[in-house]
Amino acid sequence: MAEKDGQEQTEDATEKKLTQAREKGQVVRSKELATTFVLTATGAAFLAFGDALARALVTNMTSLFKLERKDIFSPDALLEIVSVSIKPLFWPLFGIMIVGFFAAIIGNILMGGMVFSGESIRPKASKMSPKAGLKRMMGPQAMVELIKSIAKVAVVVTIALLVLKTQFLQIMEFSLQPLHISIIQSLNFLTDVFIWLCASLIIIVAIDVPYQYWKHAKELRMTKQEVKDEMKDVNGNPQLKGKIRQMQMEISQRRMMGDVPDADVIITNPTHYSVALKYEKTGNAAPKVVAKGVDQVAFRIREMAKEHKVPILESAALTRAIYHSTEIDDPIPEGLFIAVAQILAYVYQLEQFKQRKGNRPKPLPKTMDIPNDLKY
Known part of the structure; x- marks a missing residue:
């Protein structure tokens, strides 16, 4: 149990403490939720722009595969061919990037909301202290982050092995298919991988979100004395209030x-x-x-x-x-x-x-x- 000034922090944070913490940028966040949201949104964007992206890739590949020897040594011709091949890719990729950009913003404010605070970026001696740094690296929070990292690596490796085991022959056949069919099948394959990855990460998110709420509440716990002092600040000193009440009565x-x-x-x-x-x-x-x-x-x-x-x-x-x-x-x-x-x-x-x-x-x-x- 965390201690402060020799007293155990056993009391839940008051509304005033929560408000002060929020003003300092101390709000509950889940990196796993943000990451999963971005991946899910990006996967949905792939589905939405998949047809346009497939057509653009076919045009791109066709243009590049038609390069002649004389074009390679002609800067103007090479620039024109590259320009023609890249233009069809711009809008599908731009759409996917825009979705990813807004997903990254939304994913980070799903928990805790939007907070602007200069306190969180202000330099602190405790952050630059080697002793404090080692304590953070060896503390329970670091252990939890290590476990989550191992879990994510395990998820990715497991999905990769399952995909290779079940789709190996299909992947090998991509090179034997016509260009447009090969590109479409490759995009469908990547979309399926995205879906499997997001579905697996949701399990980690379901564990991490309640943990982050619990950790945030634990970090903001107060001692009984802190609660008493805050009540005095908010409601006034009881002895002083008694004297004032007595004076008013007199x-x-x-x-x-x-x-x-x-x-x-x-x-x-x-x-x-x-x-x-x-x-x-x-x-x-x-x-x-x-x-x-x-x-x-x-x-x-x-x-x-x-x-x-x-x-x-x-x-x-x-x-x-x-x-x-x-x-x-x-x-x-x-x-x-x-x-x-x-x-x-x-x-x-x-x-x-x-x-x-x-x-x-x-x-x-x-x-x-x-x-x-x-x-x-």
């Missing part, structure tokens, strides 16, 4: 506590929960929650309310309903309108009574009408 609480003196009423349950409500008498907006809290925060809300003479009323069920169904600056739910209206009306009447402008309000009911879906 700032939010300070802002919330600053709104308590402007509240119209504080509703409690009476010890664990506290909710501060404010109602803008102008407009049609519903009363909104300007502060809320439990335990210590609830206690601070009550203390600040006492300090600024904000009315504090007890209503356990209503307090819990508002606390759990709203956030800061949210209007109260529609289902609590009647209960909250009773609270605000009581506060208004109490204020009027204190100013000697009205009678003492009737006590609030001990139980408020809370919808079932808002009971907590």
